[in-house]
Amino acid sequence: MKRDERxxxxxxxxxxxxxxxxxxxxxxxxxxxxxxxxxxxPADDYPAxxxxxxxFEVAEQAEEFARHGYDLVLVGQRDGLAEAFASVxxxxxxxxxxxxxxxxxxxxxxxxxxxxxxxxxTAGG
Amino acid sequence: xGVAFVAHCxxxxxxxxxxxxxxxGIYSPIVDVLREKGWRIxxxxxxxxxxxxxxxxxxxxxxxxxxxxxxxxxxLATAVADVxxxxxxxxxxxVLIGVEGSPSMGVTITSSDSERGGRPEWPDGSPxxxxxxxxxxxxxxxELDSRGIGFPRVVGETHAIPGHDESAxxxxxxxxxxx
Numbered sequence: 001m002k003r004d005e006r007x008x009x010x011x012x013x014x015x016x017x018x019x020x021x022x023x024x025x026x027x028x029x030x031x032x033x034x035x036x037x038x039x040x041x042p043a044d045d046y047p048a049x050x051x052x053x054x055x056f057e058v059a060e061q062a063e064e065f066a067r068h069g070y071d072l073v074l075v076g077q078r079d080g081l082a083e084a085f086a087s088v089x090x091x092x093x094x095x096x097x098x099x100x101x102x103x104x105x106x107x108x109x110x111x112x113x114x115x116x117x118x119x120x121x122t123a124g125g
Numbered sequence: 126x127g128v129a130f131v132a133h134c135x136x137x138x139x140x141x142x143x144x145x146x147x148x149x150g151i152y153s154p155i156v157d158v159l160r161e162k163g164w165r166i167x168x169x170x171x172x173x174x175x176x177x178x179x180x181x182x183x184x185x186x187x188x189x190x191x192x193x194x195x196x197x198x199x200x201l202a203t204a205v206a207d208v209x210x211x212x213x214x215x216x217x218x219x220v221l222i223g224v225e226g227s228p229s230m231g232v233t234i235t236s237s238d239s240e241r242g243g244r245p246e247w248p249d250g251s252p253x254x255x256x257x258x259x260x261x262x263x264x265x266x267x268e269l270d271s272r273g274i275g276f277p278r279v280v281g282e283t284h285a286i287p288g289h290d291e292s293a294x295x296x297x298x299x300x301x302x303x304x
Contacts, residue, residue, distance in 0.1 A: 006139045006146035018136075019165050028136065028156055028166075037137030037150030040168040042208075050211065053204040057170040061133075061140070068179050070139060 007035045008116040010065050011108065012058065014076025015043040017098070025098050027075050034108035041078040048080075055084035063088040069115035075104065127164045127218040127302060130205065131155065132230045133171035135222060135282065140171040142183050147284050154291055155222060155282055158298045164220075167208055170201045172229045172261040182245050185236040185253050186228040189260055198229070198264040206268040213274055220301050223262060225281035231259035232279035234286060254286065278304065 017027035018040045031038050039061060042054040055078070062072055062085070074081075074095030082092050098104035135155050138146040159166055173181060173189070176197045212219055223232035236253040258266070266276050280301035283294045 004141075004144045004146045005148050006141065007149035008139065009150065010137060010139050018168070026160075028151055028160075031136075032151035032153050032156070035149035037139040038168070039133075039137060040166070046208070046211065050204075050207040053207065054170075057175070057201060057204055060175045061170060064175055064179055065139065 007037065008069070008114045009036045009071045009108070009111065010039060010062070010073075011036050012039050012041060012062065012072065012074045012081070012093070012095075014041050014078055017076050017104075019043075025101050025104055027098070027104060030098075030101055030104040030108060034105050036108050041076070041081060044078070051080060052084070055080050056087065059084040059088045059090065063090055066090060069117075069119055071111055071114035071116075073108070073111065127162075127220060128167055128212045129159050129164045129220050129222055129302070130167045130169055130209065130277070131159075131222045132224045132227075132282065133169055133174070134224065134230075136166075136168050137171075140174045140179075142173070142181055143179075145183070145285075152282065154295060155298060158295055158302070162299070162302050164302060165217075167212075169205050172198050172201055184228055185238045185241050186257075186260060187237065187239050188241060189228050195260065195264060198261040199268065201261065202265040202268040205265055206272060206274070209269065209277070210272060210274055218304070219277040221262075221265075221277045221279045222298065222301075223259070223279060223281045224285070225283045226254055226285035227259050229259040229261045230281075231257065232262055232281045233258075234281065235259045 013027045017025050020026050042051040072093040074093050085092055096107045134140050135152045138148050224230040225234040226236055228236050234254055235257045237255045238253040278301050280297050283289045
């Protein structure tokens, strides 16, 4: 069986970097080049009730990654995310508001190894 | 503009079941097509990740088909349907990109084995693949139907299917996007 190729690195990314405007920072391209997975945050123009549901699901999934020692970072920002994280007992991870593709790629590439990489038997997460 | 609702693992292979991650994070073959064609990306939650966790076993539909898992999927489907409804109201074209062979995210192929259970030993191969939808996709269909919203066109990532061919996968995604 082919080995599992996950990176144990997950970036929570504001919608404006997942679906960037022309000339904007494309976080999916940066994440692909740097070897990171992405969890998309809800678009800023979604009604509060819609965004709250999505943010709770984001927080619950981030909690599972955090419990297993995956690295988490925040790219951009999203109102309500801190409250959603607090509801599952997490603080917001450190992050970046990237001014350029290069800055984002360098930020992702400069992170230390996640704790999960040092744990035995965590290939499956 | 079109909006592609993509399975969580298209953007985050870290969510995959153990030994299931095909790459570090972003599954570029699908994302590249969406970018080239100018489609907006909406990532759906991974139904299995928060419910069964990162250390879950590979499983078939019958093992996930419990009342509790269906309630979990229905909750996620409500959140996704909210966004699909918004996009449909704006007159945008919507496509669903799932994961063929998945017990949760399959759109035309899922996995089934009524005998599977107990000690996790079974031969390699894929006799469990059958036509059908995964449990989350069924719950999303039910939620959209209850709102009177038609189910979107679908296409699936095919890595888990024997004979997977990346060029054929790309052609299928392009065909789904083109309608």
